[in-house]
Amino acid sequence: MTQHNQTTSGKLGKAQKIKLENIYEQPDDFALLRTERNDEQVRQLIAALERRGDLDPITVWVDPDTGNRHVINGSHRIWAYKTKRRKLIAARVFHGTRKQARLHALSVDAKPRLVATQEDRLNAAWKLVSLFWQADSGYEYSVKETAGAANVCGSTVDNMRKVFKRLRQREEVIPQTWGAALAREYYTGEDGQLTDDQRDEMTKAEVAKLHAEIGQFLTKKAHTAPEAVGRFLAQALGPNAWSIKRFMSDEASSLEIIDDGPDDAPF
Incomplete structure (x- = not known):
């Protein structure tokens, strides 16, 4: 009998071996933080694979309509496996809806201990707000779900929704990043003046960029x-x-x- 671990939404099945050729990648749907390949991370995983013979199981979600297995966590491990021409790899199946699978993937990737920066998390939250909205049904993800999965403040998600609404009302092209959305919203207004809340959000976005660019290096040097x-x-x-x-x-x-x-x- 298969054992499962309960997550906040959905369940993770027990690790099993599956064929690498049967795994599909859908980064636009599940990789909400970063979609580009980090070659250094892949090299480290290849080295670990050579030492240990295997890597931690990836996580896949099975599309109920097609039966296809989509990776929702572990793209860099897949690249490492492909480099070493592995045919069978360890994987755990996430049992839940596509919506739950997307939230699970983001909540794992956005953990502070991983490589995700504050800017990455803000942009991921913005994607959940702006990409998964329908005129007839509204937002697919609640404020609580978005904030929890992306590891950002609920007040920030509230503000994202307000900005998204104003951009829609002005029939603006919706930017792909939160920083770009703020710039388009606040610098194309009628009076050109920022409120205190708007200025604070702009500052937070700039801080996130600085964290991504020099934060880790500067913090380390400040200690040494x-x-x-x-x-x-x-x-x-x-x-x-x-x-x-x-x-x-x-x-x-x-x-x-x-x-x-x-x-x-x-x-």
């Missing part, structure tokens, strides 16, 4: 060489350093930070 980071920022920012220091102080005041540096430190 804080003086060098401070000097670099002061030199790079120039006259803007002191105004940015004020914003940093305001942000830090809401965090539990122990300030043991000198009073005349630039940051």
Whole structure:
């Protein structure tokens, strides 16, 4: 008898061996975070495959209409298997609807411990809002479902819906990313002025981009060489350093930070 693990929506079956040639990839439907291949990740998986002989099971969903098995988690593992010309691979079947399978795939990929950045998660939430909406039935995913799967705040999803509605009313082309949607919404308004909430959302989007581009590197250097980071920022920012220091102080005041540096430190 097959054993299952209960998830928040749907069930995961026990690991089994299936033919790689019988697995279909549908990134536009299930890979809501990133669809491009990360070659470094594939190389690491190939090395692990050579050491261990196998990788953790991928997750597939069986389309009830066609019977096709679609990968919903494990695309990079599939690329590693293909590189090594494997025919049978370990997989677990997700038992649920297409909607549940999509949420499950995103909730796994959007976990903080994985490579997903804040910008990735915001864009994934935006896709759930903007791509899965019908004029006659409305949103396919609730605010709670969207926020939970993408690992973002419910208030952000609420704002996404408002932006999406206004763009539809203006018959705008719907952007593919949240940052682009904010730019189109707020910089094409009649008065050209941003509200405090709008400005905050724009700032959050810019912060997400910076996290994706330099966040991990800068955080690491701040722990290993804080003086060098401070000097670099002061030199790079120039006259803007002191105004940015004020914003940093305001942000830090809401965090539990122990300030043991000198009073005349630039940051």
